[in-house]
Structures are given as structure tokens and as C-alpha cells.
Amino acid sequence: MDKESFFHDVYEVARLIPKGRVTTYGAIANYLGVKSAARVVGWAMNGAITIYGIPAHRVVNRIGILTGKNHFATPIVMQELLEKEGVKVKDDQVLNFDQILWDPMKELRL
């Protein structure tokens, strides 16, 4: 794992998120070794939006709520993209969150 920058690591992990799956800020932070740096992950994603190829819409908070939808071009884009990939979203809440949750700790670490 490159330790160049927390941002870079976040981008790598975000890019690895499979289609139709979602992950959480805390999961990424935890995977990177900084358990309580979820805020920084969110900050990193803010810049990730401008970078093509980083599906920031697949990253939600620990509960599965689209907290960052307001940071996209339009608040509805995030939900639209998720539903387009097969992720059901109801009132900014990801349905079956536990089932589609992609945890890098469990998926990549094996």
C-alpha cells in the first residue's frame, strides 16, 4: 500500500469498487489503517469527483445514506447512477445495504 498520500490510497480503493456495490468512508479509512479518518476520506472524495474514473457515488456513510449527494453536479445524480447500476435507493437510503456492501477489508484483504 502506497503511503504517498491518504488521498491517493482512497482513489485507488474507490476505483476498485465493483459495479452494483457500495462501500463506506469508514471502511476505506479502516482499510488504509486509519480507523477514524473517515472525514478525510470524504474530503478526498470531494476532489475525486473532478477526476474521471472515480465512482464517488458508490461511497456512502456507514448507514448507507447518500450523505454526499449534495456535492455532485446535482443531488439526484448520485442516486441515479446507483440505481442505474442496480443499487436500489429509497429516500437517500441504500436498500439491502448490508448485502451490496463492498468492504475492502474483507474483499481485498483475502
Place this chain on the structure above:
DNA sequence: CCCTTGACGCGTT
């Protein structure tokens, strides 16, 4: 250079 804020998470009250 110090203070505040931010797409979060967890422990404690």
C-alpha cells in the same frame, strides 16, 4: 500561523 469547517465514526452521558 491560528482557527474553523468538512461527503464520518464511535464512545460516553
Place this chain on the structure above:
DNA sequence: GAACGCGCCAAGG
């Protein structure tokens, strides 16, 4: 069991 507070890292004012 809900509400509040602190910690985490980075960036902007």
C-alpha cells in the same frame, strides 16, 4: 435508546 462530544487529517480563511 437518543443526544452530545471528541478524534481523525487536510484545506481554506
